Amino acid sequence: MPFPTLPAPIARALAERGYAEPTPVQAAVLDASGGGRDLLVSAQTGSGKTVAYGLAMAGSLIGDGEELPQPAAPLALVIAPTRELALQVQRELEWLYGPAKGRVTACVGGMDPRREARRLMDGSQIVVGTPGRLRDHLERRVLNLSNLRAVVLDEADEMLDLGFRDDIEFILSATPAERSTYLFSATLPKGIEALAERYQRDALRLAIKGETRGHADIAYRAIRVVPREIEHVVLNLLREADAPTAIVFCNTRNAVRHLQANLTERGFSAVGLSGEMGQGERNAALQALRDGRVKVCVATDVAARGIDLPSLSLVIHADLPHDAEVMQHRSGRTGRAGRKGTSVLLVPNARRRRAEQMFAIAKVAPEWSGPPSADTIRGLDAERMLTDPMIAEPVSEEDTALAQMLLAQKSAEELAGLLARVYRMRLPEPEDVTDPGEGRSRPERAPYDPLNPEAIAAMGPAVWFRLNLGRRDNADPRRLLPLLTRRGNLDRQEIGAIRIFERETKFEVRGSAAARFAEAFARNGSPEIQIEALPAEQAPAPRKGHPGGKGTQSPRADRHRRQAGKGGFKQSRA
Known part of the structure; x- marks a missing residue:
């Protein structure tokens, strides 16, 4: 289905970018926005929603003209939960509104607020920012929202989970009553519904169906490797694909530095991204990738969050991801908005079982093979x-x-x-590498699927789950309980012990509810937050002095639930 009639400059921008037809979320939003109603949209990241709301508000911003009005107080405001997402939205709207002489200003933490203030004072038709920085500019009377025609809340559920409710309500209360409000959220919990009811007028709900695991436009490959040859295999994969842009993920900044230096020495144009780099260095590296001056980016997970490179078609996991959620986040840098991409995991035989578990959790079926040979x-x-x-x-x-x-x-x-x-x-010389084969023979067994309802039901009266949030993510029971009950369709009484570790949390669900919980969480969860059921041998050991541990029937678990019901939940240290 082609795009419907759009303002002429927007249509030219889409044509220049090669957009022939809208994605499902773009088609649904365009169809609904024609009536001028506010929209409450449930759609996943990477579905093309930034362009969707850019198109939805184009009519009210441009009308039948060829250009936007002269820059002054902003006409549209987009609120995003993170700096990386806000900067990504800014780039998308800049090319979309470029032919209409649009000026898009980003206001995010980590950047110079004085420079942002000067740009706001000079005038911008569209402002994109994070809640805290936008509120700061409002309180300093630098940001004037009196002329707003459209407001967008992007990934609203994540903003609420991150504790930005007060900032969002402060910002929205400063906007005119006569405005269009577009609220985008991967899930629609009660907090989002309350926000929509208070700040939207007769909003139309749109639920855009998509894959709950992985991306349909990403092909997964699993490459058997000998650990000492991993860097050589990375080189051969880059040579084999000859991708216009590729990103290689490592788990540590030292690994990033070493691999980038190795690739540069072999003749690749490569940049590195890690958490120790300043924002200026990061921006310069990303701009070199977008300009085509550099083809390979070697990065850690933290540094790569929010990266959106239109020409990125290859992701290589030089180090195996910590879990399925990390694998999907890395892989999701490619295969976005209808484009095709490939995600390649390098798997030593000793870690094959772990890789198979991640694939099962993500519900993807990779193509297994040895590394590409020099010949x-x-x-x-x-x-x-x-x-x-x-x-x-x-x-x-x-x-x-x-x-x-x-x-x-x-x-x-x-x-x-x-x-x-x-x-x-002109080309880096390929390396001679080894295919370690399938490893030692082992008995056939069914693939491990930690979210299979039959398997969970057979686990017994209580099932332990692992959640990929821990102390490093400021996890505590008072935050986790609403998340688990809301997304997993549970009552508080159906959750037993909770043990919070540095990188993960393990918690207990009553056996009769475990299968229902796993299915609901898989359906309502987001790619950023994932759970997996643990086999009995991986369940935490019972606490000393408490026979049977903190099971769902134990007095200690009951006390935890009573405290949670009163607003206080004593954290189980691990």
């Missing part, structure tokens, strides 16, 4: 050489004259050989 890559080089611009483009008169001079000295066969040598010298 395979040389064969691909021979095929690509004939389509290389150096050979495929017409020869100029100057080149012809030089060729005649060379033919007087060398035979045609010798010159062809020299041309092949020059072509190969």
Whole structure:
């Protein structure tokens, strides 16, 4: 289905970007926004929702004209939970509203507030920001919202989970009553419904169905590797794919530095991204990737959050992700808004079981194979050489004259050989690598699926689950209980012990409710927050001095539930 009638400059922007037809969320929003109603949209990250609300508010901002009004007090405001997402939204709206002479200003933490203030005073038609920084500019009377025609809350559920309710309500209370309000959220908990009821007028609800696990546009590959050859395999994968932009994930900043240096030494144009880098360094590296001056980015998970590179078609996990949620977040950098992408995990035989568990949790079926060999890559080089611009483009008169001079000295066969040598010298030499095979033989067994209802029901009267939030994420029972009950469709009494660790939390669910909980959480959860049921051998050991541990029937568990019902829940330290 093609795009419906849009303001002329917006239609030109879409055509220049190669948008032939809308994604499901864009089609639904465009169809609904024609009536001028507020929208409450449930849609997943990576579905094209930024362009969706950019298109939805285009009519009220531009109308039938060719350009937006001259920059003054903003006409549209987009509120996002994180700096990375806000900057990504700014980039999307800049190209979408570029032909309409749109000026988009970002107001986010970590950037110079004085520079933002000067830009706001100079005038912008669209402002994108995080709740805290936007409130700060409002309180300093730098940001004027009196002319707003449209407000967007992007990933509203995440903003509420992060504790931004007061800031959001402060900002919305400063906006005009006559405005369009578009609220986008991966899930629609009671807090979102209350927000919509208070700040929207007769909002139309849109639930955009999508995959609850993984991305349909991402092909997964699992490559068997020998641990000492991982860097060589990364090099061969980059050579095999010849992707316009690729990102390689490592688990530590030291690994990032080492791999980036190794790739640069071998002839790749590569930049590194890690948490120790300043914002200026990060912006310069990302701009080099967007401009095409650099083709490979080596990054840690923290540094790569919020990265959106339109030409990114290959993700390589040089280090195995910590869990399925991290794997999906990494892989989700590609395969966005209808584009195709490939996600490749490097799996030593000793960690194959762990990789299979992650694939089962994410409900993806990878293609297993050994690493691409040097001979395979040389064969691909021979095929690509004939389509290389150096050979495929017409020869100029100057080149012809030089060729005649060379033919007087060398035979045609010798010159062809020299041309092949020059072509190969431009490319990093592939490495000889080993395929470790399937490892030692082992008995056949069914794939591990930690969210299979039948398997969970067979686990017994109580089932332990693992949640990928821990102390490093400021997890505490008072925050976790509403999250688990809301997204897992549980009563508080159906949750037993909760043990919070540094990177994860383990908690107990009454056996009769466990299967229902797993299914509901998989349906209502987000790619950022995931759970998995633990086999009995991975369940935490009972507490000393408490026979049977803190099971769902234990007095200690009952006391925890009573305290939770009163607003206080004593954390179980681990």
